[in-house]
Structure formats: C-alpha cells, structure tokens
Amino acid sequence: MGIKLILFSSERCSVCHALKIKVEELAKxxxxxxxxxxxxxxxxVAANRLILSAPVVILEIDDKEVNRWAGIFSISEIENFLKRVL
Known part of the structure; x- marks a missing residue:
C-alpha cells in the first residue's frame, strides 16, 4: 500500500511552515x-487538484485521494484519521 501526505503550501504562509514539520513527522x-x-x-498543479488556498494536506493511498484538510486544523485530526484507516 502506497501512502502519501501532500502539503500544498505558500511561501507567505507562516502556518504552512509550522505545519510542514508536523506533517513530515506524521509521514515518518x-x-x-x-x-x-x-x-x-x-x-x-494546485489548480488541477482544486487547491484554492494554503495550507491543504491531502492523504493519498495507492495514488487515490482519501481525504484532505484545508485551512486551520489540528494535526491530531490527520493523525486520528490515519490511525483509523491504516
């Protein structure tokens, strides 16, 4: 099973920079x-994935989007979802 966490970010987004560290830790x-x-x-690429703003985290399993989180959210939301589906 191929699992991928994709972070769509913007260089001007301070939340994106902080979120990157957390999402990388979850991926590991x-x-x-x-x-x-x-x-x-x-x-x-963002337009093709219907990304309108940052941050957005997309979870893909076997190259299919399973879920996405956009805007301000808790990293624990992603962690809890991963625990349920994996």
Whole structure:
C-alpha cells in the first residue's frame, strides 16, 4: 500500500511552515511518503487538484485521494484519521 501526505503550501504562509514539520513527522511515523508543493511556484498543479488556498494536506493511498484538510486544523485530526484507516 502506497501512502502519501501532500502539503500544498505558500511561501507567505507562516502556518504552512509550522505545519510542514508536523506533517513530515506524521509521514515518518506512519511510513508514508511526504511531498510539499508550493502553490506559488506550481499554480497549475494546485489548480488541477482544486487547491484554492494554503495550507491543504491531502492523504493519498495507492495514488487515490482519501481525504484532505484545508485551512486551520489540528494535526491530531490527520493523525486520528490515519490511525483509523491504516
């Protein structure tokens, strides 16, 4: 099973910078791949994934989106979801 956490972030977003560390830690804990995509540098990728603002975290399992979290949320929401589905 391929698990990936993707963080869509913006360089101007202080929440994104703090969230990156937490999402990377979760990825390690759950043996998931981590990827960060800048919506500033990759607006076409963000648009294709229907990302309107940052931060957004997407969980993919076997290359299929399973869930996403947008805006301000607790990292424990992602952790609890991962514990339920994995």
């Amino acid at each position: 804990e759950f043996k998931a791949q981590f990827e960060e995509i800048s919506i500033d540098k990759n607006p076409e």
